[in-house]
Amino acid sequence: MLKKRELHDAPALYELLIHPEVFPYVRHKASSSDEFYFLTKQTMEAEENGELISRTIVDEYNHPIGTINLFDIEDKKGFLATWIGQPFFGKGYNKLAKDAFFEELFLRNDIQAIFIKIRKTNVRSLKAMLKIPFVSLGNILYPDVYKKINASSLETPVYELFVITKDQYLLHRELTLNTVTVEDEAVG
Secondary structure, three states: OEEEOOHHHHHHHHHHHOOOOOHHHOOOOOOOHHHHHHHHHHHHHHHHOOOOEEEEEEOOOOOEEEEEEEEEEEOOEEEEEEEEOHHHOOOOHHHHHHHHHHHHHHHHOOOOEEEEEEEOOOHHHHHHHHOOOOOEEHHHHOHHHHHHHOOOOOOOOOEEEEEEEHHHHHHHHHHHHHHHHHHHHHHO
16 A cells, blocks of 8 residues: 655656646645656655655555655654545545554654644545544644644635644554454454
8 A cells, every 4th residue: 555655656656646636735746757756756865864754655556646745754743745646536545545654653653743734725635634533623732833834824824734643543543443353252
């Protein structure tokens, strides 16, 4: 479902990135395949320096279909950015990718909080965020971060801020595992 970023995936990812339903919502935009290749190389170097964590989302045939990243890591907290190519919308890849990425971030990289900023106009992402049972509205919990992400907007905030903490995630994970175990015992 996830793999480390590789330069040879850049052309296929670029073709998915430029779709009009994807491009406006991508953090690092590229106007050419060469520029995307260069951005991918920079991303891989930044990961080596511990500045971010970036993975390529792949389908069941191991073909690249999008990316998922944790940017601006500071004090074991960072910002999530993810995109999936338009042909793969609504097929469950987003949830699978996030589940795998959250496991990696919280259990192997000791990340303490994941921030997600979503444009208030990005209805698809807002709906997807509300499906995550262990997410909280960050506007209130982290008012300083909320102000920072909306600092450039003159009047009305442009972004909603959501947060997933390690504790929220682990509690949900534990409850889910216990529910499955109880159901298995009831059947057996």
